[in-house]
Amino acid sequence: MAHLLGAEALHLEYPTKVVFDSVSLGVNEGDRIGIVGRNGDGKSSLLAMLAGRREPDSGRVTVRGGVTMGVLDQQDTLDGEMTVGTAVVGEAAEHEWASDPKVRDVVNGLLSDLDWHALVGTLSGGQRRRVALAKLLAGEWDILALDEPTNHLDVEAITWLAQHIKGRWPKNAGGLLVVTHDRWFLDEVCTATWEVHDRIVEPFDGGYAAYILQRVERDRQAAAVEQKRQNLARKELAWLRRGAPARTSKPKFRIDAANELIADVPEIRNKVALESLAVSRLGKDVVDIEDVSVSYGEKDVLHDVTWRLAPGERTGILGANGAGKSTLLGLITGDVEPSDGRVKRGKTVQVATLTQQTHELDKYMNDPVRVVISELQTTYTFGSGSKAQEMTPSQLLERLGFASAQLSTPVKDLSGGQQRRLQLLLILLSQPNVLILDEPTNDLDTDMLAAMEDLLDSWPGTLVVVSHDRYFLERVTDDQYAVLQGHLRHLPGGVDEYLRRSAEIAKGTASSGGMKSATPTEATAHAEPKLSGAEKRAAEKQLASVERKMDKASAEIEKLNAEMAAHDQSDIGGLSDLGKKVSAKEAEIAELEEQWMELSEGLD
Template sequence: MAHLLGAEALHLDFPTKTVFDSVSLGINAGDRIGIVGRNGDGKSSLMAMLAGRLVPHSGRVTVRGGVTIGVLDQADTLDHDDIVSAAVVGDGPEHEWARDAKVRDVVNGLLSDVPWDGRLGTLSGGQRRRVALARLLAGDHDVLALDEPTNHLDVEAITWLAEHLKRRWSAGAGGLMVVTHDRWFLDEVCTLTWEVHDRIVEPFEGGYAAYILQRVERDRQAASIEAKRQNLARKELAWLRRGAPARTAKPKFRIDAANALIENEPEVRDATTLQSLAVSRLGKDVVDILDVDVSYGDHQVLSEVVWRIAPGERTGILGVNGAGKSTLLGLIDGTVTPTAGRVKRGKTVKVATLTQRMDELDEHLEDPVRTVISRLRTSYTIGTGSKAAELTPGQLLERMGFSAVQLSTPVKDLSGGQQRRLQLLLILLDQPNVLILDEPTNDLDTDMLAAIEDLLDSWAGTLIVVSHDRYFLERVTDQQYGILDRRLRHLPGGVDEYLRLRRAQPSTGGPGRSGGQSGSDGGVSAGGLSGAELRAAQKKLTSLERRMDKLSSQIERRRTALADHDQTDFAGLAQEMDGIRALESEQESLEEEWLEVSEHL
């Protein structure tokens, strides 16, 4: 395996701390490396040194002769006056770049909605980010160094990028370094993981799931590792093993000891208890969106939306940028008025929204963290049932990664990730019973995302999440909906089904992209089925959808009825929950059958 570049005894100091102390490592052809670690521990600095963008204070980086390195920075370095086409493929004639399949793929995958002849200064931040990524990927490089490449990308673009990187080089060729907090992306693309911590770089085999497995085993063997990180990793590992066993089975290392740690690990959420608590807090009615249309002038955003949100429901919302996700959230929290139809809210509903902005912190910018928290509740209950525990605001802050020193830090001097965590804590301490999270993972590292997921696991209420972070979305929600063609559609198959439906839609047509396909080939229809087979499959699909809708209504009615049940009648409550679980099991079977039929179609 050819050596591409290496580092020997790298040492790096910042004014307030030593970042790296004698780090030695290398990258070989075929390596696909994910770099993880806490914010501030040096992930971007490590990659910048290896890419030649940052000079270490001692040690050296050597690059094999002829090896080229392409870098995607977090910062926007594009010229405002440049034209999109020139920035991506240069000033040459179109036929020169259009005959390159790789360049066409990049342009279609990232820039289908970007004006090809537009000036960069007129684009949004997300569009400029995609132009920068497209310019890098359109070139030929032996090594790619990507710093947060999934920022500003939606689920579709992230999926496309993962597939592109997997097929960009042949096996055993090229090298990839990527710093990202997107754990799904790490798992999908990377074959090695470097964890940056405590001035060192620790290598692990495999992607994110494999890294978590090995980290649990490492922590088990090293008793001095702090218990908090180990417990969070164990809980996340238990979820990974149940949800994606194929991923954790790939690495070539012994996992028996790690599996023994989670043998008796419970489900990440006590769904029964949380459901009961949610019903008691919210009552029968949460938010009903009934035949709602929303238009802005002549532009219709949502059409005929029907959604009855249940107590304790945990739902993820998917949709391309501009599809209407923010408008849908506005219907729930009352900031958007429907053009047609109506929205009905329960009397006890208290909605709180974690927005992409940080408006909640504006009035506290000059105050120390400790002072801000002390103005709110004196305690917060974490966990449910026998595992419930009362935490002081200080203990809750510590759980969310704030050190004793940071408690005295003014809010304005906190990092973006720290402000994001404080914003969530302020919202939770206000005790809402409906929580909306709009892109909550911005500025958070993987360990802190795990801590927030752990906190949400014990939160009893209705949760609505909009996020391009697929791992987070699947981890904290139990079902997903997609906004497609201005309508809200339930997705029994989750994110994978959403991506299939999006691929089936006609293309929007960008540079080098053809329109959607139409028609069929001879007498054969979708999936190679004959006309009769297609009609039979569509009829079965419709029947399954009706049965699934009927079951959903039954489940909703029985959940709502729990509010009127004697809350001291534990045996009766348990019996009711057994009945609900039986219906949910039947619903899952129907959804699997629906997916099988959909696959044929």
């Protein structure tokens, strides 16, 4: 594959920190690279250097002659006096840009709800972000460098963006560099992952799930690596393998190796114990919403919603912006009164909400973090029974990624992600038994998201999550519902079912009848049919055949590697021939793994 871009011995430092020290890497035709790492480790700085937006202190970036690069920054650079249409397609007449299928796809995918003639300056921050992304994607580029492209996008738009990127170039053409904390997007789009840490950039094959597997292997082999980070990664791998089989159909890694790595990892949540503890804290009644409708003036938002929120239930809520999700949450908290129907709350219910703002921290802005936590209760218990764990606020802060040195930092000087984590700590220590998380993943990197998920796994209460982060939603909730056309619909098929239903509604093909709230049992009756007995036996037989072929190819690779080790090291030609045979067998295994994944998904 042809080389597009290269970086040699990049060095970057700030007055108090070396960010990169002699980093060399390259981007080839067909590369789709996701960049991950902790906040502050230099992901955006790396992207800016590669895109020519920032000069390294030493080293250089070279781009092949004629190669063009389109860049999406985190900053808003649009002219507020332009119309949406002018910002996206310039002065081109409608018949010109509308005749280009790619531009039409971009406009429909990102801007279908915006006024083409509206001034950019009148738009919200999220709408301006979509316009900037549409402007970039409407152009022709050999390389796209995207910094947090999924920010402010809903689930539908993120799904559209993934499909657009996957189909934008032929298989072995174009290049993608993307910084994002959206782990579903990384898995769906990327064929390689770069982890930025400790002044280096470490490459991994595959998307997020494959990266997690390889990181676990690296951590197991390196005794000096932090034990806590290793355990979180292994726990996440366990969820990837056990709880989301469709997620692991993308990366090319050996399933038996993954299963071996997670053999001693327990289930991520003990649902029975947590629900039992939730009942003891909440009683049997939490919040019952019965035949509720909500209207604002002449606008109907929710219609005939019936929903019983049970002790220990973990529910994800999906819906487009403006669909009524916030109204639904308001019914739970008591901030919204129904126009019709009734809402009944248990006597012991204490609801707390992690909002998209951080107003809870306003009164602490000038205080160091240690002063804030000194005012809180001295201990907090997570989990139940023999696995109950008592933690101090300081220990909780450490679990959420705070270093001891940061305890003396004033709250106003914390990063957005750090403020978000402190906000969550304050809420948890207020001892709610119903917790609502409204877009909780904002400003958090992938490691911190894993830490938050780990913390929530042992939280014994009722959890309601509204999030456009598909991975987080599927990871921390057991059931998903959607607000569609004012009704609350259960989604036994999860986010995929939501996307299908949304597309049907958008096309006008959804039935106008039967839109009452469905119970999980009723909705499950409409699940996809299973394989017949004969079909299942045939698939299992084919699966066993593929596994035997994989084992045979693996054994041949081991034999070839042994031959290479024993071969005359001065015989370059002979070694090269053996290396080509190994590569051919590895390619064969990769194809077999794809077959294995497809067959195993059909059996799930």
